[in-house]
Amino acid sequence: IVGGTVSTVEAQPWIAAIFWKSKSKERVFRCGGSLISSCWILTAAHCFPDGSQTKARRFSVVLGKNALNQTDLNVEQNFRVDKIILHEGFDNSEGNFNNDIALVKLKSKGSVCAEESSSVKPVCLPPLNQSLQVGLSCEISGYGKEKHGLWFRSQFLREAEVQVLADETCRRDDHYGALITENMFCAGRPDWSKDACEGDSGGPLVCDVGGRLFLFGVISWGDGCAQENRPGVYTKVTNYNLWIQNHTRLASVTAG
Numbered sequence: 377i378v379g380g381t382v383s384t385v386e387a388q389p390w391i392a393a394i395f396w397k398s399k400s401k402e403r404v405f406r407c408g409g410s411l412i413s414s415c416w417i418l419t420a421a422h423c424f425p426d427g428s429q430t431k432a433r434r435f436s437v438v439l440g441k442n443a444l445n446q447t448d449l450n451v452e453q454n455f456r457v458d459k460i461i462l463h464e465g466f467d468n469s470e471g472n473f474n475n476d477i478a479l480v481k482l483k484s485k486g487s488v489c490a491e492e493s494s495s496v497k498p499v500c501l502p503p504l505n506q507s508l509q510v511g512l513s514c515e516i517s518g519y520g521k522e523k524h525g526l527w528f529r530s531q532f533l534r535e536a537e538v539q540v541l542a543d544e545t546c547r548r549d550d551h552y553g554a555l556i557t558e559n560m561f562c563a564g565r566p567d568w569s570k571d572a573c574e575g576d577s578g579g580p581l582v583c584d585v586g587g588r589l590f591l592f593g594v595i596s597w598g599d600g601c602a603q604e605n606r607p608g609v610y611t612k613v614t615n616y617n618l619w620i621q622n623h624t625r626l627a628s629v630t631a632g
């Protein structure tokens with residue numbers, strides 16, 4: 377997160393840290409994610425490049441994590457991954473991560489996976505077809521870089537406020553042009569001072585509608601970070617209500 381402030385898991389209790397285990401058993405941070413129910417994390421499909429969807433055992437998820445390189449056993453909850461479901465339409469052939477959405481199922485310890493606490497709580501999905509108002513202020517959070525070009529990530533969870541851009545603006549030639557599909561929206565600051573950055577992808581963009589916070593976006597991509605005319609690009613979660621429902625509700629009783 378560029379231009380943000382240090383946050384806490386109490387303020388972002390749905391934040392998930394997704395780790396990948398290297399061949400030498402080293403746990404490497406891969407992506408952010410959002411807890412949407414006791415056993416399911418919503419994240420970005422591009423977090424799982426070629427073939428890694430079949431290797432759920434190589435991934436783990438930590439909830440309640442304030443700092444990447446510190447462990448607080450009193451608040452953190454660790455999970456193995458049961459399965460990873462990438463969106464069938466995920467496509468980066470145009471270099472724009474279309475349908476950049478994935479579900480990660482946590483391995484349960486009994487009947488539940490995540491146990492609710494002040495630092496671990498699922499976020500609500502927005503109602504079907506709930507439109508995002510242009511100019512609406514939303515919050516992004518993650519463990520990603522504080523500046524484009526740095527070689528290290530943020531040590532602490534950070535958050536920042538960004539505003540929803542009009543699709544027409546983001547599709548202008550001096551922005552991203554035709555790279556922006558109907559499955560994406562852009563958000564940024566009028567002065568380009570705050571943005572998501574490398575390491576934040578998969579994580580949440582939440583907006584307050586009628587006094588409640590909803591997960592409207594999955595941090596997906598952007599040209600650099602906090603650059604003029606290069607807002608952050610987010611997966612439009614409201615396009616995927618049925619996909620999420622089908623894969624989280626039915627997936628356990630059908631094949632796969």
Ligand code: 4AZ
Binds near residue numbers: 575596
């Ligand atoms: C990334 O590489 C990334 N400025 C995520 C978000 C943005 C840029 C890069 C948006 O994960």
